[in-house]
Amino acid sequence: MINVVYLHRLGGRFLAPAITYELIAKDERTGARAGIIHTPHGSFETPIFMPVGTQASVKGVSPDELKDLGAGIILSNTYHLFLRPGMELIREAGGLHKFMHWDRAILTDSGGFQVFSLGDLRKITEEGVTFRSHIDGSKKFLSPEVSMQVQMCLGSDIVMAFDECVPYPADYEYAKRSTERTQRWAERCQRAMTAPQQGLFGIVQGGMYKDLRRWHAARLVEMDLPGYAVGGLSVGEPPELMYEMLSYSTSLLPEHKPRYLMGVGTPDHLVEGVARGIDMFDCVYPTRVARNGMAMTWTGRLVMKNANLEHDHRVIEEGCGCYACRNGYTRAYIRHLVRAGEIFGLRLLSLHNLYFLEEFVRRMRAAIIEGRFESFRSEFLAGYDPHRKQAI
């Protein structure tokens, strides 16, 4: 088995690294970064929001539409694709890019998170996790090696290490044992990931314990992986604690590698993540709230079913460049579609919400480059109400 990192250590004589990060600008006061990530399926600017295509499809949205709204990378889920349609089928189809017709970058998670959140009757051992499929109850097994095998079949550009997300709250002993095992798993992932065109990211765990996070970050950095995620956050802890842990974790990571905060997708969390040096985000939030009939805006969420939108013949948000707004689809029409159960309504809202987040990260990037990220952040947060569910 040829180790990709080993090849890298040979000085790139055989192969260029799959994933590289270019730092373009850094905000002096906050540490917010603007960069570019290069992958075998194209480069994209950071900060970036990655739409989630759990089952090899971003719900309700076509690959062409994703390109139109500016997505340079999407996320897909190892756990779901492992169970259905299965990795052999996707390998046979020529990999996930070909199977789902997406020729830009793909990041796949490792399945670890879903095994713990969706799998029934799971049993963790040093070797891996045995669980029952949430689809048909059949017994399945995932381990660092199996996860890498699946992700190599998928052919994603960025591959995530198989980890356990330490739950909250967790006592110190549990968090320590779990984090140490996650580190051993990361090392097994690195040995098992033999595809040179795929880049393995490590995931910093450690729960809410700084010494564990410091220990884990140091071990992962020693492995010289092409990128790092901060895991185990946004799992129920108070926001201040999350932000403290996030700042601490990113401070331990090398500047020339991308940093990814997993499962975060509201604009207020995005701006705070970027302020703490994060480059990459993903979340089902924009498509999920769309299916619940809500539009994301710069001031909060708009509940499309609300009676006060009945005669509102304006677009969702004035000046928005999304497919729905730039074509003049009105709140009154989308409200009608949502009430009537027409799926075109959910599609328009999904396109709007995904565009909103891509535009949001683009504006953050411009602000970082132009040295005005702090004012962007404070102006945005002053105008945004995360709990608002009213029309504006």
Next chain:
Amino acid sequence: MINVVYLHRLGGRFLAPAITYELIAKDERTGARAGIIHTPHGSFETPIFMPVGTQASVKGVSPDELKDLGAGIILSNTYHLFLRPGMELIREAGGLHKFMHWDRAILTDSGGFQVFSLGDLRKITEEGVTFRSHIDGSKKFLSPEVSMQVQMCLGSDIVMAFDECVPYPADYEYAKRSTERTQRWAERCQRAMTAPQQGLFGIVQGGMYKDLRRWHAARLVEMDLPGYAVGGLSVGEPPELMYEMLSYSTSLLPEHKPRYLMGVGTPDHLVEGVARGIDMFDCVYPTRVARNGMAMTWTGRLVMKNANLEHDHRVIEEGCGCYACRNGYTRAYIRHLVRAGEIFGLRLLSLHNLYFLEEFVRRMRAAIIEGRFESFRSEFLAGYDPHRKQAI
């Protein structure tokens, strides 16, 4: 109240007729016609298939996509829009074209058929029909005048007369009474339809009784309407009887006006309808079978969930120009999406099925113009199995 027909009878001095038909070619042996219909929202070639946008949206498909697959006219439903969102809202939005962002032609039915098939506790009088909404149980009333009022708010290009579809079987006395009332209603529709940019089509009823159909067609032709539908067919009668009544009905209609067979949407029925002089068709069939996971092909339907498609990496139908096939989306991928409940799968199937029917009518038209419609028809029917639900 200014009567549009009255204006037409003034010799077009004030206004051109809203809807005109141009006969381009006629098949000598069958009577199949190729033509062009001109409307205030553009012209389209016939024979034509009209996708159905019941609630101001063709299910799962955008107006841009409808244009891309070649739809020149769509159908929408007076009954549904009358109940939700209501005609006032659509009037306020500037009419149905603006409300739903469709700038090509629209035909609206009169609500008659749905009142009888969906409305609860309906009561028919000479004046109109009282019924309860299938949405909220509220008491509603539709009549020729109300239907015209609603369709004027919608601003559709082609407006259908308010009629009763004679059920099958119906005894002669019922069919006669119903058809005579439908004719009185048609005359009231003509008086009530005062929008010069909308064209009122009559609907020939008469059940399965030739003398009633002859009588009704003659009355409607005397009214000099811009087009005629053949109604009351495909309501449970044997196919031979349907085709006999259809041939008989179209033989009674003037050659310089379009003819519309309502609610018919399988390719075998379309080719037989065209062979009997029909120009226009509509049906929910292509989008409904898509939502049931089926693709329409030149040989029959393909049930995408079938296990034999699991490893089938071909497109739905080789050579098809639809969005799904021309972009290379495979049967295996669409099967996965359908099994996983991903709505993008239903969208790809809807786009394929609608394209299939639009392409089907385009090929019929070319065959008529080139004098080879009979061989087109027999070759198609020889290769097509309406009951096939297998992969090819």
